[in-house]
Amino acid sequence: xAMTVPRPEMTLAEKAYLPxxxxxxxxxxxHLARGLFHPETLPVLNYPEIQPEVPRDYxxxxxxxxxxxxxxxxxxxxxxxxxxxxxxIHIQAMESADDRIEKKPAKFEIDLLVCVFCGLCVEACPVxxxxxxxRKVALAADSREKFKVGLKDLLDWNPSDYPTxxxxxxxxxxxxxxxxxxxxxxxx
Amino acid sequence: xxxxxxxxxxxCGKFLLAFVPLCLIPINIFMERKGASLIQDRxxxxxANIPLLGGIRLFGFVQNLPDGIKLFxxxxxxxxxxxxAWYLVAPMIPLTIALLTPSVIPWFAPMAVEGTRGxxxxxxxxxxxxxxxxxxxxxxxxxxxxxVLGAWASNSKYALxxxxxxxxxxxxxxxxxxxxxxxxxVLAGSFSLTRIVEWQGSNPLHWGIVLQPVGFVLFLxxxxxxxxxxxxxxxxxxxxxxxxxxxxxxAMRFGLYYMGEYAHIAIASALVSTxxxxxxxxxxxxxxxxxxxxxxxxxxxxxxxxxxxxxxAWAVRRWQRIYATRGGxxxxxxxxxxxxxxxxxxxxxxxxFAAAVAAATSAHPAQVQIDGVWAWPxxxxxxxxxxxxxxxxxxxxxxxxxxIWVRWTLPRFRYxxxxxxxxxxxxxxxxxxxxxxxVVAKLAKG
Numbered sequence: 001x002a003m004t005v006p007r008p009e010m011t012l013a014e015k016a017y018l019p020x021x022x023x024x025x026x027x028x029x030x031h032l033a034r035g036l037f038h039p040e041t042l043p044v045l046n047y048p049e050i051q052p053e054v055p056r057d058y059x060x061x062x063x064x065x066x067x068x069x070x071x072x073x074x075x076x077x078x079x080x081x082x083x084x085x086x087x088x089i090h091i092q093a094m095e096s097a098d099d100r101i102e103k104k105p106a107k108f109e110i111d112l113l114v115c116v117f118c119g120l121c122v123e124a125c126p127v128x129x130x131x132x133x134x135r136k137v138a139l140a141a142d143s144r145e146k147f148k149v150g151l152k153d154l155l156d157w158n159p160s161d162y163p164t165x166x167x168x169x170x171x172x173x174x175x176x177x178x179x180x181x182x183x184x185x186x187x188x
Numbered sequence: 189x190x191x192x193x194x195x196x197x198x199x200c201g202k203f204l205l206a207f208v209p210l211c212l213i214p215i216n217i218f219m220e221r222k223g224a225s226l227i228q229d230r231x232x233x234x235x236a237n238i239p240l241l242g243g244i245r246l247f248g249f250v251q252n253l254p255d256g257i258k259l260f261x262x263x264x265x266x267x268x269x270x271x272x273a274w275y276l277v278a279p280m281i282p283l284t285i286a287l288l289t290p291s292v293i294p295w296f297a298p299m300a301v302e303g304t305r306g307x308x309x310x311x312x313x314x315x316x317x318x319x320x321x322x323x324x325x326x327x328x329x330x331x332x333x334x335x336v337l338g339a340w341a342s343n344s345k346y347a348l349x350x351x352x353x354x355x356x357x358x359x360x361x362x363x364x365x366x367x368x369x370x371x372x373x374v375l376a377g378s379f380s381l382t383r384i385v386e387w388q389g390s391n392p393l394h395w396g397i398v399l400q401p402v403g404f405v406l407f408l409x410x411x412x413x414x415x416x417x418x419x420x421x422x423x424x425x426x427x428x429x430x431x432x433x434x435x436x437x438x439a440m441r442f443g444l445y446y447m448g449e450y451a452h453i454a455i456a457s458a459l460v461s462t463x464x465x466x467x468x469x470x471x472x473x474x475x476x477x478x479x480x481x482x483x484x485x486x487x488x489x490x491x492x493x494x495x496x497x498x499x500x501a502w503a504v505r506r507w508q509r510i511y512a513t514r515g516g517x518x519x520x521x522x523x524x525x526x527x528x529x530x531x532x533x534x535x536x537x538x539x540x541f542a543a544a545v546a547a548a549t550s551a552h553p554a555q556v557q558i559d560g561v562w563a564w565p566x567x568x569x570x571x572x573x574x575x576x577x578x579x580x581x582x583x584x585x586x587x588x589x590x591x592i593w594v595r596w597t598l599p600r601f602r603y604x605x606x607x608x609x610x611x612x613x614x615x616x617x618x619x620x621x622x623x624x625x626x627v628v629a630k631l632a633k634g
Contacts, residue, residue: 018405021598028227028597035226040510044230049516 054135056163059119061136062110064154065129072155073129076103080121080130088114089121100184108154112139112147133162194566195301195308202314205295208581209286212454213447214252215585220450220592222248227596242528243521259443267343267436274341279441281334282448289327289455292320294382295580296468296573297475300563307558311382312468312573320381321373324459325366328414331452332358335416335423335433338445342436350432353603354416354423360610361413361420367618368406371625372396372463385467390474396464402621404464406614408590411456413610415449417591419598422606457587458580465583468576479564479572480552487548489575494540501533 013019035042045052054060065073076093094106121130134157141147225232233251237243244250266275296312317323332355339351373379376387388395397404413420424432434445461467470478470485478485508526511519555562564572601609 021594024597025593028593031229032223032226035229035231039231039507040513042229042231046231046514046516046518049518050514 048138051138054137056133056135058135058137059117059122059132061112061134061139061149062121062130062132062154063134063157064108064151065131066155071098072105072108072151073127074105074108075101075127075129076105076108077126079124079126083120083124085118085120086114086116088112088116105151108151110149110154112149113144193304195303195310198301198310202310205293205314205577206287206290208295208577209290209451209454209458212581212584212588213450214249216450216453216588216592217252217255218249219585219589220595221251223589223592224596227593237525243525244528245525246529256443259440262439264439264441265436269343270436271341271343274337275436276441278334278338278341279437279444279448281337282331283444283451285327285331285334286448286451286455289324290458291315292317292324292381293455293458293462293580294385294467296576297386298382299569299573300558300561301566301569302556302558302563307561307563312576313382316380316382318378318380321369321379321384321459321463324381325362328452328455328459329358329362331448334445334448338437339433342433344436346429346431347433347435349429350423350425350435353429354433357413357416357420357422357606357610360607361410361614364406364610364614364618365410365414367615367622368403368410369463370618370622371400371403374622374625374629375399381462381467385462385469388466388469390466390469390472390477392466392471395466400464400621400625402617403625404460406618406621407464408460408587409614411460412591412594413606415452415456415591417449417453418595419600420606421600422603425600453588453591454584457584457591460587461580461583465587467583468580470575470579475572475576478575479568482568482571482575483547483550483552485575486571487544489578490540490544490547494537494544497533497537497540501530501537504530504533 067073075096076091078091078093081087081089081091088111090107090109090111091105092107093103096102096104098104117132119132122132139147222232233248234245236248236251236254237245238250238253266272291314294312298309298311300307300309302308313320315323335354336351339347339354342348372384376384378384378387384396392398416423424434429435434442437445469475473485504526508523508530511522511526516522553565553568555564557563
């Protein structure tokens with residue numbers, strides 16, 4: 001059914017245009033005065049001297065979690081690379097020396113230039129091995145090759161940078177609060 | 189034979205006034221960028237600095253330097269199929285015109301100085317033509333040639349469309365511009381800009397803006413269109429014709445067009461100030477009053493500038509505190525820069541106040557009689573001329589700010605709206621205004 005959208009009738013002052021211009025000029029002058037006399041209220045950061053505060057749950061560059069013995073939690077199941085809509089995760093699996101675990105990644109490479117930072121790999125991981133909570137959002141490098149991060153880069157993080165109260169993920173398989181994992185790794 | 193006496197040298201010196209709009213270009217660009225950013229709630233350019241001078245940024249004013257260097261060093265590209273000669277000549281036209289037009293603006297009141305062969309009358313214009321304002325209109329209308337020629341020579345459809353639009357717009361608004369200024373000519377009874385300014389006098393209630401308010405608004409609007417500034421920037425248009433007539437231009441040729449535009453704004457503002465804002469007159473202070481009280485007036489002006497420098501110094505202190513609370517890795521550099529700026533402006537304020545005291549207490553020379561006419565000595569004339577030049581430049585800068593302010597407030601018109609406004613609204617109002625002015629002027633004069 002066709003519907004007529006009524007156009008708002010303009011008043012005489014609006015048709016004359018000039019009063020409206022004066023209103024607009026007053027508005028912009030107000031913003032100018034704000035910037036001149038109260039620059040501290042402007043929603044602007046002096047980047048890069050002042051970095052923005054990135055929330056912990058912001059989808060940033062990935063990291064790989066470790067088991068209590070320091071090895072990557074990843075079991076090379078290819079779930080993340082299958083879920084990845086950008087096809088940016090490239091994994092090569094190899095047999096694990098640990099007989100409790102079948103496979104481990106020989107190569108785990110993420111091309112950050114191809115990544116769309118959707119977080120589906122994090123959702124897909126059955127053992128909570130991959131996370132995107134590094135808060136590294138401003139990525140820079142001088143060649144494309146340097147944007148391909150491997151196992152070494154993904155495992156290179158400092159535990160003191162991350163909160164210890166993250167109980168939800170520690171209950172995942174391989175986490176320190178998971179009953180079965182505690183038993184497996186002899187954590188009592 | 190030309191005699192190298194003082195009035196002749198002064199006449200030569202007056203040619204320096206042609207560079208006033210050129211000097212206003214960097215100020216205009218600074219105002220535009222900073223005004224735009226503050227209106228949009230951001231800081232604007234503030235990164236460019238001079239490392240040799242303690243990393244001084246001067247609130248972003250230094251940005252003009254790297255912009256200029258960039259424009260000069262970029263590749264100057266000539267597109268395939270362009271008409272080479274016209275393509276190279278076209279960008280020079282707008283700036284050349286903008287440097288010619290100040291010749292008819294009266295920058296200070298006519299003065300009488302003593303030459304070797306008696307009293308010499310000298311006006312504040314470089315070219316004291318009776319048809320002064322007509323010369324200005326003619327020259328200012330010529331600047332669209334640069335746009336159209338460059339657009340055509342570029343061999344690009346978008347550029348050509350932009351050029352056509354610019355010329356159509358120029359034709360439409362030139363009519364209303366002339367007619368809206370005609371009210372002033374009727375009242376002043378002259379085309380000579382010096383006569384028009386003298387007729388307005390120093391009383392703001394007798395200025396063009398009070399006697400011809402409609403004419404003022406129309407003239408200002410026509411000037412927006414004439415300079416091709418938003419909301420009338422039909423010659424450009426990202427969504428329709430990309431960069432319009434500028435599309436194929438790069439490097440300093442592009443820069444010349446931009447300098448031409450800003451110089452055009454400066455000269456248009458000077459014209460508006462001259463026709464409607466009393467020109468070089470200080471409010472409530474006529475030329476004679478200014479010359480006989482030059483010391484006190486200069487003291488007052490210097491004191492005002494001293495207060496302004498003091499305010500800037502205070503503002504710098506305030507910004508320093510704000511920066512300190514925000515932190516950041518460059519806090520030491522910013523603190524040093526703010527210290528330098530605060531020092532400069534504090535010293536400047538002190539110097540200005542000292543100069544004000546000196547000016548107020550200095551002895552004022554008496555009038556001298558030359559050829560039976562009482563005239564002021566040269567230094568009084570020159571001092572008054574300098575103050576009046578400053579007043580006109582201040583008025584010009586205010587109008588320049590209005591140009592910028594309007595640009596960042598109003599959305600741009602559609603092309604048919606521009607034509608509608610020009611031919612069906614402004615032209616009619618201008619005609620009615622001229623008619624009413626003529627009738628009233630005739631009745632009042634009897």
